[in-house]
Amino acid sequence: MRRMTARPANAHQAKLLRLLRDGGPNSRAQLGDQIDLSRSKLAVEVDRLLETGLVVADGLAASRGGRRSHNIRLNPGLRFLGVDIGATSVDVAVTNAELEILGHLNQPLDVREGPVAVFEQVLSMAAKLRASGLAEGYDGAGIGVPGPVRFPEGVPVAPPIMPGWDGFPVREALSQELGCPVMVDNDVNLMAMGEQHAGVARSVGDFLCVKIGTGIGCGIVAGGDVHRGVTGSAGDIGHIQAVPDGRPCACGNRGCLEAHFSGAALARDAVEAAQQGLSDELASRLAANGTLTAVDVAAAAAAGDATALDLIREGGNRVGQVIAGLVSFFNPGLVVIGGGVTGLGHNLLAAIRTQVYRQSLPLATGNLPIVLGELGPTAGVIGAARLISDHLFSPA
Amino acid sequence: MRRMTARPANAHQAKLLRLLRDGGPNSRAQLGDQIDLSRSKLAVEVDRLLETGLVVADGLAASRGGRRSHNIRLNPGLRFLGVDIGATSVDVAVTNAELEILGHLNQPLDVREGPVAVFEQVLSMAAKLRASGLAEGYDGAGIGVPGPVRFPEGVPVAPPIMPGWDGFPVREALSQELGCPVMVDNDVNLMAMGEQHAGVARSVGDFLCVKIGTGIGCGIVAGGDVHRGVTGSAGDIGHIQAVPDGRPCACGNRGCLEAHFSGAALARDAVEAAQQGLSDELASRLAANGTLTAVDVAAAAAAGDATALDLIREGGNRVGQVIAGLVSFFNPGLVVIGGGVTGLGHNLLAAIRTQVYRQSLPLATGNLPIVLGELGPTAGVIGAARLISDHLFSPA
DNA sequence: GGGCTTTGTCCTGTGAGTGGAGAAAGTTGA
DNA sequence: TCAACTTTCTCCACTCACAGGACAAAGCCC
Known part of the structure; x- marks a missing residue:
C-alpha cells in the first residue's frame, strides 16, 4: 500500500481531520456543527479531503428522523x-x-x-x-x-x-x-x-503530569499545549532539592528528589531495609529474587508490611512536597501521577495529596484533583x- | 475631547495598531514590510483606521531616495x-x-x-x-x-x-x-x-519575573503570553516551603519563602540583629528612625556592614534555592529580579545566581541570564x- | 400518500485579497 | 536643467473564499 503523502491544504481541512480523529466517524452535518463554516464551504473541503484519500465515505448512517447521512471517516488504512x-x-x-x-x-x-x-x-x-x-x-x-x-x-x-x-x-x-x-x-x-488525548486529562487545558519511574519528570501543559522550555528540559524536576544536605545524587548535588524517591531509589531503600532486618516480607523477597523493585515494595505494602508502607509514605511525602511548590507556582487544574510506581497506588497518592493540600495555597488547591493516570503503560x-x-x- | 470608541475591525487592523505601538510612526511601505499583506490591501486597512481616528497621518518623512512617505502614527491624543x-x-x-x-x-x-x-x-x-x-x-x-x-x-x-x-x-x-x-x-x-514590553525581557518568549517587595511573587511568561493559572494564582511562590520546619508564616505553615525573605522579613531580621547588638550600623539607623526597611539594610551593606551583608546573602540564598527549582521545572530563557528590594542590588543577585547555577541542571542554566529589572518602579x-x-x- | 425532518448539493452575490500598471514625488549625475 | 532612476502610493481588474438561500433527495410518522 502506498503510504499517506497528502497533507491538509488549509486550516479548515486540518481542523476537520482532528475532529474526525478525536470524534470518530461523523456526517457532514455533524461536522458542520463543530466547525465555524457554512454547509456549502464545508462540503467543498470534505470533497477535497476525499480526493486526497485522507478521509473516506463508507456507507450510510442510520436515519435520525430524516435523510440518512453519509459516514465520513479517516482512511481506515492509515497507521x-x-x-x-x-x-x-x-x-x-x-x-x-x-x-x-x-x-x-x-x-x-x-x-x-x-x-x-x-x-x-x-x-x-x-x-x-x-x-x-x-x-x-x-x-x-x-x-x-x-x-x-x-x-x-x-x-x-x-x-x-x-x-x-x-x-x-x-x-x-x-x-x-x-x-x-x-x-x-x-x-x-x-x-x-x-x-x-484519551485519559484523565481530557478537556483540561492546564495540568501537570508527574511520571515516577526509574527517574522523575513532569509534563507541563499550559493553555492546551505542552511547554517544553527554551532548551527542551522543562519538567526536569528530578533534581530539585527535596532534602537540604540529603542523600548524594548522581548529578553531583545532594538531596535531589530523585535521590530520595524514584523507582531506583525505592528499590535501593527496600534492599537496605531488608538487609537491616527491618522487614521479613522484603527480606524473603530479596532472598527469592536476589533483588527488589517497586513491584516488590507494592506487594509487601499490600500484604500489610509496615516498613514497605513507611517507604512509600515517606517517598510520597518527598514528591508531594515538591509538587506542592509546583502547584503554587503553576496553579494547574489537575495533577496526574503516572509511571512505573503507580503500582504503589493509593498509599502513594494519599501521601502526595496530604502534602499538597497542606502546603499549597487554598486558592490553588481548592478544586484541584490529584489522580493516578488512566492509561498506564x-x-x-x-x-x-x-x-x-x-x-x-x-x-x- | 471625545474618547476613543473605535476598535480594530479585524486582525489586520489589530496587528497594524500593535506595530505602530511598538515601533512608533511608520510609513505605509514600512508597515508593509512587517505584515503579510499586499500593498493594496494594506492601504485599504490603513485608510479605514484613519477614518476611525485611531491613527493619523501627520506630515511627510524625509526621503530615502525617492518619493517621501506619509508618517502614519497612533492618534497622539490617546491616553x-x-x-x-x-x-x-x-x-x-x-x-x-x-x-x-x-x-x-x-x-x-x-x-x-x-x-x-x-x-x-x-x-x-x-x-x-x-x-x-x-x-x-x-x-x-x-x-x-x-x-x-x-x-x-x-x-x-x-x-x-x-x-x-x-x-x-x-x-x-x-x-x-x-x-x-x-x-x-x-x-x-x-x-x-x-x-x-520595554525592559530586559524584550524579545524573550519564555521567562520568569520574580518580584520581591513586601511579599514575593513571580510572573510567568510562556510562549510570549502571561500564564495565570486556572484560578489566577499562578506565580504565588511566597508560600513555597524554603526551610523545613522554619519560621512560622502568616499563612499557617512554617518555613515559607516569604517568612524567611521578603521586604517585610528583611526589615524584621534587621531590627532583631540591631537589638541583639550584632550591628552598630543597623542599631544607629534603628535609633534614628525608630524602624528599619530594606533601604536601611542596603545602605548598611554598602557601608560595609557585615551583618547587613549576611542578611542579604542569606536571603538571596533562600530565594535562589526556590528559583533554582523553578528554573529546573520551567526552563526559562531569562530570569528577571525586580521589586522593592532591587536596591539590594548585586549582593542579592550574586547570591541568587550562585544558588541557581549550582543547583539547576547545566542544560537549563547553560545560557540563562539572571538580571535585575530595567524599569524599576x-x-x-x-x-x-x-x-x-x-x-x-x-x-x- | 401527505406533511414533516434531516441531509446534501447547487447557485449566486459579496467581500477579501493579489498583483500589475502607472501616477506622484523625490534623488542623482551628466 | 534635464534625463534616468528610486521609492511611495493609488487604482483597477481578476481570483478565490465564503455565506446563505433555494431546492432536491431521502428518510420518518401518521
Whole structure:
C-alpha cells in the first residue's frame, strides 16, 4: 500500500481531520456543527479531503428522523507507530488514524546501549507488528525518549541517563529507516499528551503530569499545549532539592528528589531495609529474587508490611512536597501521577495529596484533583501517536 | 475631547495598531514590510483606521531616495492610565498610545483600607494628572493589584494581604468611574509585561519575573503570553516551603519563602540583629528612625556592614534555592529580579545566581541570564498600560 | 400518500485579497 | 536643467473564499 503523502491544504481541512480523529466517524452535518463554516464551504473541503484519500465515505448512517447521512471517516488504512523508549524497557504500538491501539509490544531494553542498538530493536518490533498483519506500512511515527529533546530538530540534548544519545539525529535517522515522517519528544511530555488525548486529562487545558519511574519528570501543559522550555528540559524536576544536605545524587548535588524517591531509589531503600532486618516480607523477597523493585515494595505494602508502607509514605511525602511548590507556582487544574510506581497506588497518592493540600495555597488547591493516570503503560505510545498526528494533521 | 470608541475591525487592523505601538510612526511601505499583506490591501486597512481616528497621518518623512512617505502614527491624543497598587504604595501614570510615560505619581497607601478608600485615592491621582494638562480623558486603564485575580472578570479572589477586596468588582467599578475600558491583573504579571514590553525581557518568549517587595511573587511568561493559572494564582511562590520546619508564616505553615525573605522579613531580621547588638550600623539607623526597611539594610551593606551583608546573602540564598527549582521545572530563557528590594542590588543577585547555577541542571542554566529589572518602579504601570492596549488593540 | 425532518448539493452575490500598471514625488549625475 | 532612476502610493481588474438561500433527495410518522 502506498503510504499517506497528502497533507491538509488549509486550516479548515486540518481542523476537520482532528475532529474526525478525536470524534470518530461523523456526517457532514455533524461536522458542520463543530466547525465555524457554512454547509456549502464545508462540503467543498470534505470533497477535497476525499480526493486526497485522507478521509473516506463508507456507507450510510442510520436515519435520525430524516435523510440518512453519509459516514465520513479517516482512511481506515492509515497507521501510526508510537514508540516509548524508557530507561529499561521500550513500548511500541500501532494505531489507526483515530489513535486506537491495534497492537502493542513491550520489551526489556538498556537505553545506555546507545541509539544504534536501540533502534535496531525498535525497528524489528515495528516489523513484527507489520508482519502480524496490523499494518502494511506506517504513515508517521512518534518517538519518546527519556531525556531532553531539541524539539524542532528531534535531537536529544545532554540526556543524563543516556549520554551516548547526545546529538544523535533521531528524527532524521528514523524517518529514513521507516520511510515516513517522524516526531521526537521527551517521554514525559508524551505521557502528558496521552492522558490529555484519551485519559484523565481530557478537556483540561492546564495540568501537570508527574511520571515516577526509574527517574522523575513532569509534563507541563499550559493553555492546551505542552511547554517544553527554551532548551527542551522543562519538567526536569528530578533534581530539585527535596532534602537540604540529603542523600548524594548522581548529578553531583545532594538531596535531589530523585535521590530520595524514584523507582531506583525505592528499590535501593527496600534492599537496605531488608538487609537491616527491618522487614521479613522484603527480606524473603530479596532472598527469592536476589533483588527488589517497586513491584516488590507494592506487594509487601499490600500484604500489610509496615516498613514497605513507611517507604512509600515517606517517598510520597518527598514528591508531594515538591509538587506542592509546583502547584503554587503553576496553579494547574489537575495533577496526574503516572509511571512505573503507580503500582504503589493509593498509599502513594494519599501521601502526595496530604502534602499538597497542606502546603499549597487554598486558592490553588481548592478544586484541584490529584489522580493516578488512566492509561498506564499505553499513555506514552498514545501520546507518541498523537504527537505525529498533530504534526501531520496541520497545514503543510 | 471625545474618547476613543473605535476598535480594530479585524486582525489586520489589530496587528497594524500593535506595530505602530511598538515601533512608533511608520510609513505605509514600512508597515508593509512587517505584515503579510499586499500593498493594496494594506492601504485599504490603513485608510479605514484613519477614518476611525485611531491613527493619523501627520506630515511627510524625509526621503530615502525617492518619493517621501506619509508618517502614519497612533492618534497622539490617546491616553492610557496605568495603575499599580502595592501593599504600601500606589503608582499611577499616564501614557500615550505608544506606552510612553507622560506623567507619573507615587503615593503611600495602605491596601488594607479596602477598595473604596483606595480607589478614591487612585481616582484623585488620575484627576490630578488630567488637571496638569497631560490628558483630557482616558481611553483605557490597566490596574494591578497585589493578589490573585479572576482575570476575565477583573475581580480579586481570596487575596491574602487584602482580604477586604475579595470579590470586589474592580473592573466594573473603575470602568464606570473612569468612563473607559478597564483590565485588571496581578501586579507581578504586570511587572513581567512591562519588562517584556520595554525592559530586559524584550524579545524573550519564555521567562520568569520574580518580584520581591513586601511579599514575593513571580510572573510567568510562556510562549510570549502571561500564564495565570486556572484560578489566577499562578506565580504565588511566597508560600513555597524554603526551610523545613522554619519560621512560622502568616499563612499557617512554617518555613515559607516569604517568612524567611521578603521586604517585610528583611526589615524584621534587621531590627532583631540591631537589638541583639550584632550591628552598630543597623542599631544607629534603628535609633534614628525608630524602624528599619530594606533601604536601611542596603545602605548598611554598602557601608560595609557585615551583618547587613549576611542578611542579604542569606536571603538571596533562600530565594535562589526556590528559583533554582523553578528554573529546573520551567526552563526559562531569562530570569528577571525586580521589586522593592532591587536596591539590594548585586549582593542579592550574586547570591541568587550562585544558588541557581549550582543547583539547576547545566542544560537549563547553560545560557540563562539572571538580571535585575530595567524599569524599576515604572515596570508595573507600563505593564498596566500594555495590558489595556493589548485588549483595545484586538478585534472587537 | 401527505406533511414533516434531516441531509446534501447547487447557485449566486459579496467581500477579501493579489498583483500589475502607472501616477506622484523625490534623488542623482551628466 | 534635464534625463534616468528610486521609492511611495493609488487604482483597477481578476481570483478565490465564503455565506446563505433555494431546492432536491431521502428518510420518518401518521
